[in-house]
Amino acid sequence: MAADDMDIPAPQDSALTALYAPKPVRPGHPVPHITSLEEYSERWKRSLAEPNAFFGDLAKKLLSWSRPFDVVSFGDFTAGNVSWFLNGQLNACYNCVDRHALTTPEKIAIIWDSDEIGVHRSITFGEVLAEVSRLANVLKAYGVGKGDAVAVYMPMVPEAAYAMLACARIGAIHSVVFAGFSADALRDRILDAKCKVLLTADQGKRGGKTIHLKKIADEALAEAPCVEKVIVFRRTNDPSVPFTSPRDVYWDEEVSKQRPYCPCEPMVSEDPLFMLYTSGSTGKPKGVLHTTAGYLLGVTATTKYVFDLHEGDVHGCMADVGWITGHSYILYGPLSNGVTTVMFESIPTYPNAGRYWDLVDTHKITSFYTAPTAIRALRRLGDEHVARYDLSTLRTLGSVGEPINPEAWLWYHDIVGRGRCNIVDTYWQTETGSIIVTPMPGATPTKPGSATLPFFGIDIAVLDPTTGQELAGNNVTGVLAIRNSFPSVARSIYNDHARFLDTYLNPYKGYYFSGDGVTRDEDGYYWIRGRVDDVINVAGHRLSTAEIESALILHPACAEAAVIGVPDEVTGQAIVCFCTLKAGDEGDIAAALKAQVRTHIGPFATPKRVVITPELPKTRSGKIMRRILRKVAGLEVTEKDLETEDGLREKLGDLTTLAEPGIVAVLVKIFAGRT
Numbered sequence: 001m002a003a004d005d006m007d008i009p010a011p012q013d014s015a016l017t018a019l020y021a022p023k024p025v026r027p028g029h030p031v032p033h034i035t036s037l038e039e040y041s042e043r044w045k046r047s048l049a050e051p052n053a054f055f056g057d058l059a060k061k062l063l064s065w066s067r068p069f070d071v072v073s074f075g076d077f078t079a080g081n082v083s084w085f086l087n088g089q090l091n092a093c094y095n096c097v098d099r100h101a102l103t104t105p106e107k108i109a110i111i112w113d114s115d116e117i118g119v120h121r122s123i124t125f126g127e128v129l130a131e132v133s134r135l136a137n138v139l140k141a142y143g144v145g146k147g148d149a150v151a152v153y154m155p156m157v158p159e160a161a162y163a164m165l166a167c168a169r170i171g172a173i174h175s176v177v178f179a180g181f182s183a184d185a186l187r188d189r190i191l192d193a194k195c196k197v198l199l200t201a202d203q204g205k206r207g208g209k210t211i212h213l214k215k216i217a218d219e220a221l222a223e224a225p226c227v228e229k230v231i232v233f234r235r236t237n238d239p240s241v242p243f244t245s246p247r248d249v250y251w252d253e254e255v256s257k258q259r260p261y262c263p264c265e266p267m268v269s270e271d272p273l274f275m276l277y278t279s280g281s282t283g284k285p286k287g288v289l290h291t292t293a294g295y296l297l298g299v300t301a302t303t304k305y306v307f308d309l310h311e312g313d314v315h316g317c318m319a320d321v322g323w324i325t326g327h328s329y330i331l332y333g334p335l336s337n338g339v340t341t342v343m344f345e346s347i348p349t350y351p352n353a354g355r356y357w358d359l360v361d362t363h364k365i366t367s368f369y370t371a372p373t374a375i376r377a378l379r380r381l382g383d384e385h386v387a388r389y390d391l392s393t394l395r396t397l398g399s400v401g402e403p404i405n406p407e408a409w410l411w412y413h414d415i416v417g418r419g420r421c422n423i424v425d426t427y428w429q430t431e432t433g434s435i436i437v438t439p440m441p442g443a444t445p446t447k448p449g450s451a452t453l454p455f456f457g458i459d460i461a462v463l464d465p466t467t468g469q470e471l472a473g474n475n476v477t478g479v480l481a482i483r484n485s486f487p488s489v490a491r492s493i494y495n496d497h498a499r500f501l502d503t504y505l506n507p508y509k510g511y512y513f514s515g516d517g518v519t520r521d522e523d524g525y526y527w528i529r530g531r532v533d534d535v536i537n538v539a540g541h542r543l544s545t546a547e548i549e550s551a552l553i554l555h556p557a558c559a560e561a562a563v564i565g566v567p568d569e570v571t572g573q574a575i576v577c578f579c580t581l582k583a584g585d586e587g588d589i590a591a592a593l594k595a596q597v598r599t600h601i602g603p604f605a606t607p608k609r610v611v612i613t614p615e616l617p618k619t620r621s622g623k624i625m626r627r628i629l630r631k632v633a634g635l636e637v638t639e640k641d642l643e644t645e646d647g648l649r650e651k652l653g654d655l656t657t658l659a660e661p662g663i664v665a666v667l668v669k670i671f672a673g674r675t
C-alpha cells in the first residue's frame with residue numbers, strides 16, 4: 001500500500017477525555033462478571049500466556065459439543081492456516097436454540113418489534129426450535145445440504161433469524177445480503193457464492209416505507225441462473241408482488257408441510273458457518289468466511305462479558321442482520337447465551353425520535369447496542385425524546401461501527417445512561433467476527449472516545465505504516481495489527497484464499513493487518529482513528545471507494561472516477577465522488593451519476609456530492625493523489641492557500657510529483673463555490 005494513501009485520520013477533540021469509573025451496582029441489578037481492572041488484566045494476561053488452556057476451558061464452559069475437541073489450536077495464524085478446537089463436533093443452531101429449548105422451552109428467545117409502533121411479538125425458544133426445524137426441512141427437501149451456499153435477502157423479521165439458523169442446523173453456509181443492497185449487488189454476491197436457493201420476502205417495511213425486496217431479487221435472479229428455488233416470506237402480502245412458479249414458493253405454505261423437528265447436522269469445528277460479503281480496497285466484494293466453533297465461541301464469550309449478560313436479561317442490538325453486528329450480536333451471541341434478543345424492524349426516528357427508548361422501556365432491555373451515527377442523530381433531536389421513558393433496566397450501553405466522538409459518548413452516558421450505565425465502545429470488524437477492543441463493564445475505567453483495552457486473547461501491535469516496525473510503549477500512533485490467533489478470526493475469503501492472505505496477512509509479515517489507524521495513549525488505551533485504506537464508513541456501513549468507482553465508470557458518460565470519504569457530523573463520513581467525463585459528454589450529469597451508485601450498490605451508498613472535474617490530480621506515473629482530494633473536499637484548503645506555493649505545500653504536502661499542478665486550483669475553486 002502506498003504511503004500516500006496511508007494518512008491516519010486526525011485525532012478527535014480530546015478536551016473531554018476524563019476518566020469514568022465503572023458504575024456501582026444498583027439495588028436489584030446483578031454483580032458484573034468481572035469486577036476489577038486487576039481481574040480483567042490477570043485474565044487477559046493468562047489468555048495470552050496460555051491461550052490453549054484459556055480458550056479450551058472457555059469452549060468447554062460456554063459451548064455444548066457433540067464430540068469433545070482434542071487440540072485447542074493448531075497451525076500458523078500469520079500464514080493463514082490456523083485451526084481451533086480440532087476434532088471437536090458441534091452445531092451452532094443446537095447451541096443457540098436446542099440446548100435452551102430443551103431446558104427452558106417457554107423462555108423468550110426473540111422479541112420482534114415491528115415498524116408499526118405497538119406491534120410486537122415474543123417468540124419462545126421452543127417456538128424457534130419448531131420454526132427453524134420446519135424451515136430446515138424445507139431446505140433439505142429442495143436439496144440443500146452440508147456445505148451448500150444459501151442466499152438470504154430478508155427484512156428485519158424473525159424469519160431472517162430462522163433462515164440463518166436453519167442453514168446452520170443442516171450445515172449449509174448462509175450468505176446474508178443486507179436488504180439495502182441493489183439488484184446488481186445482490187446478483188454479484190449470489191453468483192460469487194453460486195447459491196442454489198434464495199430466501200427472501202415479498203416486501204420489507206422500514207420507517208414507514210416499503211422496500212420491494214422480491215422485485216429487486218427478481219432483477220438480480222434474471223442474471224443469476226444458479227438459483228433454482230426462491231422461498232418467499234409474505235411480510236406484507238401485497239398481491240402485486242411478482243411470483244414465478246415453480247421457481248418461487250411461499251414460505252408459509254412450505255413450512256406448514258414439514259415436521260417441527262429436524263436433527264442437527266454434526267459439524268466439525270472448522271466447517272464453515274457462514275460467509276458475509278464486505279468491502280475491501282478493490283471493487284470486488286469479498287465473502288469473508290467464518291467457521292463454526294471459533295466464531296461461536298468468540299461471539300458467545302464477548303456477548304457474555306462485554307454486555308455483562310445474566311439470566312433474565314434482554315439484549316437490544318439495533319443493527320441489521322445483514323451486517324456482521326447483526327449476525328454476532330442480534331443472533332448468535334445472545335441466543336447462544338440463552339438470553340432474549342430484540343429484533344427491531346424500524347429506524348430510530350420513526351415515528352419519532354423516542355423510538356429506541358420506547359423499545360427499552362417496553363421490553364425492559366438491559367443492554368443496548370447501536371452505532372455512533374444513530375447516537376449523533378438522536379442527540380441533535382433533543383433530550384426530551386429520551387427523558388419521557390423509564391430506562392432503569394439498562395446497565396450497559398454499547399457503541400460500534402465507527403469512532404465515537406466524545407460529545408456523542410457523553411450524551412449517551414449522561415442522557416441515555418443517566419450516569420448509571422457503563423458505556424462500552426466496542427471495536428471489531430467483519431473479519432474478527434467478534435469484539436476485540438472494549439471496556440469490560442464493571443471493571444474498566446472508560447474515556448469518552450476510546451475503545452480502551454483488548455478483549456481476552458487479543459494481542460495488539462501498533463505498527464509504523466511505512467516501515468512496518470512495531471511502535472513499542474505508550475503514546476504511539478500507527479496502524480492496528482494483531483500478533484496472535486484468536487478463535488473467531490475469519491479463516492478465508494470464499495474461494496479466494498490468496499486474496500485473504502494479500503489483504504490481511506501479507507501487508508505486514510507476521511501480523512494480521514486491520515486497515516485501521518490507532519493511537520495507544522499514555523495509559524495504554526486504544527483510540528481507533530478510522531480506516532487507512534480505501535474503505536470508508538458511512539453511518540457505520542462499510543463501503544469500498546473502489547466499488548463505488550467501478551459503479552461510476554459503468555455510466556456511459558463517465559471516463560474516470562475517484563471516490564473519497566469526507567467527515568460528516570451525523571454519518572461520520574460521507575461519500576464525495578470526483579468524475580471526469582468522456583469527450584462530448586458535458587453538462588450536469590451529477591444527479592445521473594448519483595443514481596448510478598444507488599442502482600449498482602444501494603441507496604445507503606448514495607454520494608453526498610458528485611463533482612465533475614476536467615481532470616483528476618495524478619502523479620506523473622498516473623496514480624490518483626487521493627490525499628489532495630480528501631483535503632480539498634474536507635475544506636482543509638482554501639482559495640487563500642492558493643496564493644503562495646508555500647501555503648499550498650503546507651496544506652497539501654509535496655506536490656512536485658503532480659502531473660498537472662493547475663488542477664489543485666480548479667478543485668479548490670469548485671469547493672469554494674466559484675465554478
Ligand code: WTA
Nearest residue numbers: 400401402403425426427428429430528542
Ligand atoms: C470501524 C463492524 C472505531 C473500523 C463491527 C473497522 C470502529 C470497521 C469501531 C469494520 C469502533 C468498528 N471504533 N471504529 N468501536 N467499530 N469500527 O466490518 O474502521 O462493518 O475496521 O464491522 O468499522 O466494519 P465492519
